Each structure stands twice: as C-alpha cells, then as structure tokens.
Amino acid sequence: MGRQERAVHTRRVILEAAAAMFNEFGYDATTIGGLIERTRLTRGGLYFHFASKEQLARAILDETAALAPVPPQAVKLQEWVDTALLLAYRLPRDPLLGATVRLSVDLRARRLFGTCWPRWIDAGEELLRAAREQGELLGHVEPSEVARLLTASWTGIRLITEALPEGELCKEVSVFLELVLPNIARPGVLAKLDTSPHRAVALARST
Numbered sequence: 451m452g453r454q455e456r457a458v459h460t461r462r463v464i465l466e467a468a469a470a471m472f473n474e475f476g477y478d479a480t481t482i483g484g485l486i487e488r489t490r491l492t493r494g495g496l497y498f499h500f501a502s503k504e505q506l507a508r509a510i511l512d513e514t515a516a517l518a519p520v521p522p523q524a525v526k527l528q529e530w531v532d533t534a535l536l537l538a539y540r541l542p543r544d545p546l547l548g549a550t551v552r553l554s555v556d557l558r559a560r561r562l563f564g565t566c567w568p569r570w571i572d573a574g575e576e577l578l579r580a581a582r583e584q585g586e587l588l589g590h591v592e593p594s595e596v597a598r599l600l601t602a603s604w605t606g607i608r609l610i611t612e613a614l615p616e617g618e619l620c621k622e623v624s625v626f627l628e629l630v631l632p633n634i635a636r637p638g639v640l641a642k643l644d645t646s647p648h649r650a651v652a653l654a655r656s657t
Contacts, residue, residue, distance in 0.1 A: 460491070460499065461499045463489055464485070464491070464496060464499055464500060464506070465506070465509060465510060465513070466545050466546065467488045467489045468480070468485055468500075468503075468506045468507075468510065468549070469510055469545040469546045469548065469549035470488075470545050470549075471484060471485060471488065472507070472510070472549040472552050472553060473545060473549050473552050476552070476556060477503075477507065477552075477553060477556045477558060477559040478556075478558060480503060481503070482496065482502075482503055485503075485506075504562060504563070507553055507559060507562070507563055508563050510549050510550060510553065511550055511553060511554075511564075511566060513546055514546050514547045514549075514566065515566040515569045515570070516569060516573075517533055517537060517569070517570060517573045518537075518657055519657065520532040520533050520536055520653060520657065521653070521656055521657070525581075525584075525586060525639060525642055525643070526577055526580040526581035526584055526586060527577075527578075527581040527586045527587070527631075527634075527635055527639055527643060528642070528643055528644065529577050529580075530574060530577040530578055530581065530600075531627055531631075531643055531644070531645055532649070532653055533573065533574065533577065534600060534604060534623055534627060535620060535623060535624065535627075535645070535647070535650040535653060536650055536653045536654060536657065537604070538604075538608075538620045538622075538623040538624075538647075538650060539619075539620050539650035539651065539653070539654050540654065541608065541619060542619060550566045551566070551605065553565075554566050554567060555605065555609065567601050567605075570601050571597045571598055571601050574596075574597035574600055574601065575593045575594050575596075575597035578591075578593035578596055578597055579593045585636070586635060586636060586639045587634055587635065587636065588633070588634055588635065588636060591634045596630075596634055600630075603626055604623060607619070607623060607626060610622075620647035620650045621647045624645050624646060624647040627645045628645050631643060631645065
C-alpha cells in the first residue's frame with residue numbers, strides 16, 4: 451500500500467471510529483483521547499488528518515449530507531420513494547450516516563455545524579418538482595412542503611424505531627409512504643408505485 455493509499459485508509463478508519471463514538475456517546479461525551487484509544491493511532495497521527503473533534507464532525511456531515519443517488523425511473527415519484535427506502539436501508543448499516551443523523555438532532559452539534567436536513571430537503575423537493583412537471587402529483591401538492599414533511603417524519607421514525615426492539619426502519623418508512631402517497635399522487639401513478647421494504651435491498655445492491 452502506497453503512502454497516499456495509507457493516508458486515505460487511515461482517514462477512513464478515523465472517520466468511522468469517530469462516527470461510532472458519536473452514535474454511542476453523543477457529541478459532547480466523545481473525546482479525542484477516547485478516539486486515539488479506539489483507533490490505536492498516535493495523537494500526532496490523528497491530528498495529521500483532523501485537528502479537532504469539531505473538524506471530525508464537519509467531515510462526517512460533509513461526506514453524508516448528499517443523499518446516495520437511486521437508479522432513474524420513468525415515474526419520478528418512484529425515485530422519491532426509492533430515495534427514502536434506500537436511506538432507511540443504509541442508515542443502520544453505515545456508521546457515518548448514522549452519526550450524521552445523531553449530530554443533526556444533537557442541540558449543541560446542530561448549533562456548531564448545522565444539519566444534513568437542508569440538503570436532504572432540497573434533494574426531495576427536486577424529485578417532487580420533476581414529478582409535478584410529469585403530471586404525477588395531485589393539484590394541491592406543494593413539493594417544498596412535502597419534502598420538509600418527509601425529512602421531518604423520516605428523522606422521527608428513525609429515532610423511535612431505534613428505541614424499539616422490534617423496530618425495523620425500512621418497514622416503518624414503507625408504512626409511512628403508504629399513508630402519505632394517496633394524498634399526493636394521482637391515482638394512475640399511485641397504482642404503479644412500489645413502496646415495499648424489500649425494494650430497499652435491491653436498490654442497495656444496484657447502487
């Protein structure tokens with residue numbers, strides 16, 4: 451492994467360890483000393499990549515604030531559904547993504563760095579506007595309002611599901627979508643949409 455590859459690998463190890471600690475302990479209780487112990491790096495080795503805990507948190511948010519793309523669909527509303535399902539599948543399996551949500555709901559961290567939500571809302575609104583242009587939405591639907599609703603509801607579903615032993619995020623998000631879609635999609639479009647939690651697995655394999 452060359453020097454540059456080692457540097458990339460070490461940076462990733464640090465980010466994943468920091469993300470795991472943010473998830474486990476929260477922002478305030480995570481310490482550089484604890485991170486050094488977990489990664490077994492020297493203080494200088496860690497500071498070569500990140501000068502502070504704040505810089506680490508910002509790097510995690512920067513890496514995950516952009517939602518993973520989903521395969522293009524003829525029905526744009528399906529892409530919107532797929533984005534929510536894929537995010538639900540990835541979050542419990544991706545420590546950086548989990549830390550992004552954790553930092554976004556942490557009051558102190560939110561004041562320091564902001565949140566992932568503006569970019570997530572913008573991505574959802576863009577897909578919903580494309581769906582409206584294709585005549586897929588009911589006439590009263592405002593894309594910006596629905597995009598905010600999904601992001602807020604999705605975050606709440608994540609927090610509640612995490613605390614329930616029988617909770618499964620993909621299933622819960624699927625149920626939420628089934629409740630919301632009849633109120634925003636034209637009937638002919640609604641019949642074509644696949645909101646199954648099993649679809650998330652296929653999406654993850656294809657991205």
